[in-house]
């Protein structure tokens with residue numbers, strides 16, 4: 001396993017980090033974390049909100065059980081809480097906007113993990129200016145609690161995760177210089193935040209990457225990539241995608257939610273291999289994807305748009321069908337379209353283009369435009 005320093009914190013983390021958002025249950029979590037640690041992965045990104053079933057039954061608590069008995073000093077644990085105005089759900093560390101709520105989240109993460117201290121605590125999904133304000137503005141804010149916890153040795157370093165644009169990220173790093181670690185969404189299909197990653201690197205702030213495989217949409221082999229990278233023809237897309245990230249020295253660690261042992265072993269082997277892609281190969285890889293998708297924004301099925309539609313349209317499902325059929329041109333997409341025809345609940349024609357879903361969409365998918373096209377396709381079939 002290769003390791004890299006997290007900015008100037010003095011902490012070193014494995015190039016492949018342990019994402020904990022896709023565990024299928026307690027056993028799967030314990031087995032995955034222990035196997036990962038044996039393979040040399042030491043960075044664990046946790047959240048009570050992942051696989052949440054109850055305050056003591058969630059991914060964070062399962063990680064706590066998995067690390068019991070392991071050498072704590074060799075692990076680097078990063079917890080998080082989501083800053084928002086409005087109703088707080090402290091048990092899930094969501095909607096946090098006061099010092100006390102944040103303190104409760106820190107104490108709950110410490111209790112659930114039994115880790116003694118948390119190497120990092122990040123504001124979770126700080127993607128819009130209003131989220132930054134909820135986290136850091138006024139006197140009674142969550143940042144106060146994080147700084148107090150740091151002084152008390154309960155938290156070592158602080159940071160944030162974001163799906164937002166590079167300008168906001170750069171501005172927040174400037175306004176709160178004690179943010180020493182960020183987690184951003186970046187991969188070969190979406191290089192929107194590259195400028196912020198470079199800024200963080202220059203200012204000795206660590207950078208974790210989430211979404212390395214674009215939500216797992218593209219795996220296996222594809223003629224488009226084989227033709228663009230003839231010399232890497234035998235390599236599956238997911239391996240090229242990881243090598244694309246590992247070759248970038250401004251990236252500290254890459255998170256992947258691996259709940260299958262085979263994926264974990266394969267990805268750890270790639271992160272242990274120093275042979276990366278050349279800049280020319282990276283460029284051809286990115287261009288091949290752009291050609292393949294015709295430059296269209298792709299829905300990853302993240303479901304951040306859930307509960308936004310006044311007509312309760314299952315947006316992620318309809319967008320998935322649309323892109324399989326109309327962007328990727330796959331027969332599976334056409335078969336799904338056929339199935340949609342008779343399902344009144346999935347009637348894309350109900351969309352009145354209010355735009356509420358796209359406001360929530362980190363990928364800026366033009367949902368209303370695609371709903372209209374989908375409605376025409378369903379009607380004409």
Ligand code: SF4
Pocket residue numbers: 308309310311313315350351352353354355356357358367368371
């Ligand atoms: S734009 Fe259409 S799909 Fe999106 S929330 Fe509005 S009505 Fe629903």
Ligand code: SF4
Pocket residue numbers: 298299300301302303304305306315316319360361362363364365367
């Ligand atoms: S439309 Fe956007 S927010 Fe909704 S599931 Fe797709 S990528 Fe996520």
